Amino acid sequence: MQIMSFNDLKDIVKSGDVIALAALSVSNLPVNVLKHIVKAHDEFGNIDDLTFMLANDISDYRGDGYDLDSFVSRGMIKRLIMSIIIGSPKTIGAIKDNELEAYFVPQGLLATHYRNSSNKFPNMISKIGLHTSVDPRYTGGKVNNMTKEEIVSLLEINGEEFLQYAFPKVDIALLRGTYADSEGNIYMNHEAHLGEGYGVALAAHQNGGKVIVQVKEVVQHGSFKPTEVFIPGELVDYVFINDDPKYHRQTFQHYYNPAISGEYKVLDMPEPANKFSIRKVILRRAAQYLSEGNVVSIGFGINNELSNLLVEEKVDDLVQLNIDTGVFGGMIGSGQNFGLNYNLDAKMRHEMTWDFIYNGGLDIAYLSFAEVDQFGNVNVSKYGDRMNGCGGFIDISQTVKKIIFSGTMVVGSQSTCNDKALVIEQEGHSKKFVEHVHNMDFNASYAKELGQEIYYVTERAVFQLTDEGLKLIEIAAGLDLEKDILANIAFQPIIDDELKVIDQNIYQDNWGGLQQCIKGNGSNY
Known part of the structure; x- marks a missing residue:
């Protein structure tokens, strides 16, 4: 594990890379890492034709961060493989206008496939998605006319139908944690949810790619219990210490609320009852x-x-x-x-x-x-x-x-x-x-x-x-x-x-x- 400067990202992320994230909205989203990849592109212009894979929708929603729209508006993304997109209007517009390739696939399959993404488990085979738009007898998950490659195929095993999902190998895992210790172990103490970052790190590591993690702080090894390690340091290549709180929000609404991360209980519902409607x-x-x-x-x-x-x-x-x-x-x-x-x-x-x-x-x-x-x-x-x-x-x-x-x-x-x-x-x-x-x-x-x-x-x-x-x-x-x-x-x-x-x-x-x-x-x- 190396503690790196954000400016070093220009030497790590390359054109044509397959990038996987494990975030929901701004939760677990390494916004400062995204910011500096965009800045490197603006300055050096050598980070294009990217494939982004994400199981959940990501967006800063506030307009003061960096998300899919920041990349798409610069023409940096060639292909998106995702389950849902709501908070990225420029990206949605680009998909509709056939400016990039896009697939909609079931969220659970995308989130779980990472840990089996090795030559021992060459592809994801499942009944999930049969007889829906994901099935190649419908659209195979392809969202627009520009998207041609088949990543879903129909199989028959012992007389039963299955779908085989051929997701691309991960070159770069862009992840976030609360802390890293001096051995590179990642902890999620303040995060609203854990996400699939462990599986994403496995997939990148197995493929000879790089695992990049944004954290709030690096602490001494032994500061937390071994059972609290979310990603072991052996899987982590680079740690970047966030230097601006607005790029490490726990949620869209909060920089950090310990009730949301499960560190204490609230006595009353923190929202009013639904109005009659x-x-x-x-x-x-x-x-x-x-x-x-x-x-x-x-x-x-x-x-x-x-x-x-x-x-x-x-x-x-x-x-x-x-x-x-x-x-x-x-x-x-x-x-x-x-x-x-x-x-x-x-x-x-x-x-x-x-x-x-x-x-x-x-x-x-x-x-x-x-x-x-x-x-x-x-x-x-x-x-x-x-x-x-x-x-x-x-x-x-x-x-x-x-x-x-x-x-x-x-x-x-x-x-x-x-x-x-x-x-x-x-x-x-x-x-x-x-x-x-x-x-x-x-x-x-x-x-x-x-x-x-x-x-x-x-x-x-x-x-x-x-x-x-x-x-x-x-x-x-x-x-x-x-x-x-x-x-x-x-x-x-x-x-x-x-x-x-x-x-x-x-x-x-x-x-x-x-x-x-x-x-x-x-x-x-």
């Missing part, structure tokens, strides 16, 4: 599918407010929440605080979370939808002018036993609640229940083969995936079936012979009925 109504109905003892995966979007609802309803102790960054239990932040967990039960490496998920650790998943079609297929990654990517959606939706897809029925509609009934004040402008989804992130036919239990919850109606197709099973009080439901669906769903009214008690400011629902659904203990 249509989103809250949807969450209330969706939450009624929980059973006591459930291990619950919380997805990005509307469902990241579920934790707040559970705290408000005083049922957060009845289930265990999980998000796929590697944190278990506790209270999950919502909105811009999503991914920031308080009062954790456990904190694990990112790839270990996917081990947990792939091996049946989850009971139920709460996921969003952008489009649902007549067969029950779901698109979450490419719709309208949006190009988000799949994130961990595909991994989770192909491994969990029960899925609740949540969202409003019509884009742009305005609704209120009156006397425990739903009132559509202004109809929306775009249908989300379409004849055919524009991108296949969830394949309903495959879900039936897997024996999954699937529901689609909106403020107006609830649907269930059945062997016969998508079935309308509940409707909100106050609505007209033809005018408010069927007229806003691009197909004719199956209508349950015993069509029920959604629990009217959830359409009012104060509820308090979730505990009875969860305990009434049985127990997983």
Whole structure:
């Protein structure tokens, strides 16, 4: 391990390198390293044609740091392999305009493949991604017309179908820790989550590449327990000591908050309860599918407010929440605080979370939808002018036993609640229940083969995936079936012979009925 000056980066990172990062937003993002790579390019112009691999979205969001947009705006990136992109508008624009190659692949596969990236395990082989956009029978994960190379292929082993993912070898691992000791061991004491940095370091080291770690400080060897080492010094080539706190933020919101890194517990939820809204109504109905003892995966979007609802309803102790960054239990932040967990039960490496998920650790998943079609297929990654990517959606939706897809029925509609009934004040402008989804992130036919239990919850109606197709099973009080439901669906769903009214008690400011629902659904203990 060498302690280096940031100016030395110009001699380490080369044109054509494959660079892997292990970060989420600014958490674990080595922003000062990125800054000086960009500066080296601006001054010497010899760092181009880069491939970036990242399992999660990265962005400084504040405009005072360095992220994907800093590289893309300079034409430094040739190819992106990622699961999700939200916070990098210039990069998204470049992908749409065919200015760089891009792939969207399942987050869990990307995060876990690093540790097997050797000649002993030549490629990643998995059932994850079958019959979705990642499958080469669809797009093979290719996002635009410029992207030609196939990195996903179809295999048959003992009569069963699998996908083989051929990710490029890592030349440079750009990582971050809180401290390095004098032997090069890396510690993550102040970080919000651990990430997959250990696996990324393994992959770069095995390939003869370089492992670069940005830290706050170098401490004497022995300052921390051996069990606290996240990356052993034998894997670390260069350590760079950050000299500006704004380039080493724990989260978008905080330079450092010890409650987020799990160093102490908070007594009260550090966010207010969700205001009464249509989103809250949807969450209330969706939450009624929980059973006591459930291990619950919380997805990005509307469902990241579920934790707040559970705290408000005083049922957060009845289930265990999980998000796929590697944190278990506790209270999950919502909105811009999503991914920031308080009062954790456990904190694990990112790839270990996917081990947990792939091996049946989850009971139920709460996921969003952008489009649902007549067969029950779901698109979450490419719709309208949006190009988000799949994130961990595909991994989770192909491994969990029960899925609740949540969202409003019509884009742009305005609704209120009156006397425990739903009132559509202004109809929306775009249908989300379409004849055919524009991108296949969830394949309903495959879900039936897997024996999954699937529901689609909106403020107006609830649907269930059945062997016969998508079935309308509940409707909100106050609505007209033809005018408010069927007229806003691009197909004719199956209508349950015993069509029920959604629990009217959830359409009012104060509820308090979730505990009875969860305990009434049985127990997983």
